[in-house]
Amino acid sequence: MLIVTLALALTGCAETITGDATAGADVFAANCASCHGADGTGDEANGFPNLVEEAPDAAEIEEYVRDGEGVMPAFEGTLDDQEIADVVAYVDGL
8 A cells, every 4th residue: 555644834843644545545536536537547638637647746746636736626625634645645556
């Protein structure tokens, strides 16, 4: 199992959150698959990138999930930090 660890700055100290790719699969299915496809291959013609072929690194994935990119909405505030870490771990393993 691929594990991705994210460090978050909280009130001046760092908290480490470890993403769980198995839990991330559920987050992906509920929030991402409608655009990126169940298998992450996306729909390039409509602006939904293939996450398997493009293979962004974990830091990029986290940035895209938190802040959005292009037609993708930001999920900061919709997903909590653990869910973000989990979906990052999942997508990083595609």
